[in-house]
Amino acid sequence: MLFLVVRSAFPLEEEVGRIHPGARLLVPTSVLAELDGLAKSLTPGAMAARALADRYQIVPTTERGDDAILEAADGTGAWVATADRELRRRLAIRGITALIPRDRHRLERVYPRRARGPAGVSPVRSRDSRGNG
Numbered sequence: 264m265l266f267l268v269v270r271s272a273f274p275l276e277e278e279v280g281r282i283h284p285g286a287r288l289l290v291p292t293s294v295l296a297e298l299d300g301l302a303k304s305l306t307p308g309a310m311a312a313r314a315l316a317d318r319y320q321i322v323p324t325t326e327r328g329d330d331a332i333l334e335a336a337d338g339t340g341a342w343v344a345t346a347d348r349e350l351r352r353r354l355a356i357r358g359i360t361a362l363i364p365r366d367r368h369r370l371e372r373v374y375p376r377r378a379r380g381p382a383g384v385s386p387v388r389s390r391d392s393r394g395n396g
Contacts, residue, residue, distance in 0.1 A: 264344045264364075265290075265298070265312040271367055275344065278370040282362065288319040289341055293331030295321065333357060344370065 267273045279286050295316055301309035322339060324331035329350045336343050336359045343354055344362040351373065354361045358375040365371040 264346060265294070265315050266308050267346055267364060268315060269308045269311040273364065274368055275370075278368075279344065279362065282370060282372050283342070286342075289322045289335065289339060290316045290319045291322050291324040291331045291335040293324045293327050297328075329353060333359070342372075 264273075264275060268275045276288065279288060295313070298309055298313040298316060302313050322335040322341075324334050326334045329347070332343060332345075332350065333353060335341065336354070337357065342360040342362055343350070345351055345354070346364050351361045351363060355373070355375050360375055361373040362370045363373055
């Protein structure tokens with residue numbers, strides 16, 4: 264999403280505010296590390312995306328890539344803004360709401376397949392000793 268903001272002037276903050284007034288934008292530490300690596304390799308837009316990320320609150324993560332984004336969302340109860348279809352699928356499976364770009368200037372809220380429990384905790388099905396759930 265940060266690259267989308269940089270490359271197309273997508274109004275991320277405004278759209279998040281429209282969908283969820285008062286929401287704060289958070290960035291996992293893994294995203295910062297990935298942007299730092301892309302900036303070092305001179306990937307176009309990476310330095311601007313990294314500068315944009317510095318405007319938001321940082322969330323510590325121990326994982327990398329999409330796993331870190333899932334970790335951060337689970338740990339904070341946050342929604343995730345993403346243009347990545349595979350990440351969106353994984354978010355839905357875990358009961359995490361996604362915000363996806365619908366066109367060049369709008370986000371759409373995509374509800375998960377199942378409801379989250381209290382405080383952002385996803386419900387867990389119990390299994391018996393035979394693995395039946």
